[in-house]
Amino acid sequence: xxxxxxxxxxxxxxxxxxxxxxxxxxxxxxxxxxxxxxxxxxxxxxxxxxxxxxxxxxxxxxxxxxxxxxxxxxxxxxxxxxxxxxxxxxxxxxxxxxxxxxxxxxxxxxxxxxxxxxxxxxxxxxxxxxxxxxxxxxxxxxxxxxxxxxxxxxxxxxxxxxxxxxxxxxxxxxxxxxxxxxxxxxxxxxxxxxxxxxxxxxxxxxxxxxx
Ligand code: TYD
Numbered sequence: 001x002x003x004x005x006x007x008x009x010x011x012x013x014x015x016x017x018x019x020x021x022x023x024x025x026x027x028x029x030x031x032x033x034x035x036x037x038x039x040x041x042x043x044x045x046x047x048x049x050x051x052x053x054x055x056x057x058x059x060x061x062x063x064x065x066x067x068x069x070x071x072x073x074x075x076x077x078x079x080x081x082x083x084x085x086x087x088x089x090x091x092x093x094x095x096x097x098x099x100x101x102x103x104x105x106x107x108x109x110x111x112x113x114x115x116x117x118x119x120x121x122x123x124x125x126x127x128x129x130x131x132x133x134x135x136x137x138x139x140x141x142x143x144x145x146x147x148x149x150x151x152x153x154x155x156x157x158x159x160x161x162x163x164x165x166x167x168x169x170x171x172x173x174x175x176x177x178x179x180x181x182x183x184x185x186x187x188x189x190x191x192x193x194x195x196x197x198x199x200x201x202x203x204x205x206x207x208x209x210x211x
Contacts, residue, residue: 004034004087005211006128007204008098011136012169013159014143014150015189016196017096020136023197024204025094033208036086039096041074044081050074055156062157068106068117075099076124084128092208098130100176100184105158108172109165114179129183132207134200135173136189140166 009017021037028035041051053059054070075098086093099121107117138146140163147153177186185203189196 002084002087003090005092005132005208006083006087006095006130007092007207008095008100008130008133009136010097010100010104010133010173010184011189012138012140012143012166012173014146015136015138016146016193017136019193020197020200021094021096024201027201028092028204028208034089034091035094036082036091037094037096038078038082040078040098040101041071043078043095046081047074047078050077055158057155057157057160059157064106064110064112067110068102068112068120071102071106072120072124075102075121079125079128095130098133099125100133100135100173100180103176104169104172108175109161109168114172114175131183131211132204133180133184134203135177135184135186136196136200137170137173137186138189140170142190 009021011017025035025037040047041054042048050070050073054062054067054074083093083095099118102117102121103114106112107114144163144166147155147159174186177184187196187199187203
């Protein structure tokens with residue numbers, strides 16, 4: 001049995017996940033919690049290599065199913081090497097993206113189907129799901145505008161997708177919020193970073209206290 005807590009963060013491009021995760025982690029550590037922050041795709045060397053293959057802007061020929069399988073492969077390795085050991089040691093594991101990214105991006109936006117993507121991912125994760133998922137909801141207009149002004153941010157293959165792709169990603173996430181309403185909490189991320197953070201801090205603190 002895992003002693004830790006597994007929390008994932010989700011959102012479209014420019015939702016502001018990484019800033020909120022940084023602030024939240026600092027606050028939780030100050031309160032004396034053991035916290036590990038990680039991200040997908042990546043988080044460990046093998047998965048970072050898979051990430052490079054997926055996100056390479058030259059790889060315009062990549063088939064949608066190949067993409068879905070690579071994300072699932074990176075997820076598997078990351079889970080086994082990093083997430084599960086940390087949970088067993090009692091850490092709060094905060095993961096920047098997890099299975100819901102695949103369900104929204106590959107399942108809905110790429111049109112492969114939520115159930116198909118759910119099923120290949122169950123092979124990868126063997127039903128180890130986050131106990132809590134924070135979905136930071138931002139309209140593609142706001143999110144993509146934030147990315148455009150963010151200095152030093154690398155633009156990857158998925159960032160270059162059309163506006164309609166990003167609209168579908170958001171629609172996908174909203175479907176997931178309804179389908180998995182017992183696990184996913186939706187937070188309005190169109191407002192100021194301070195307000196978004198305060199809201200998320202309260203949600204996560206209440207969740208931790210309830211455990
Ligand atoms: P990244 O630069 O980490 O994005 P962000 O900062 O927005 O989290 O790039 C990851 C990209 O991969 C992002 O566009 C979302 C996409 N993605 C999927 O399409 N499926 C997945 O399963 C995961 C984990 C990410």
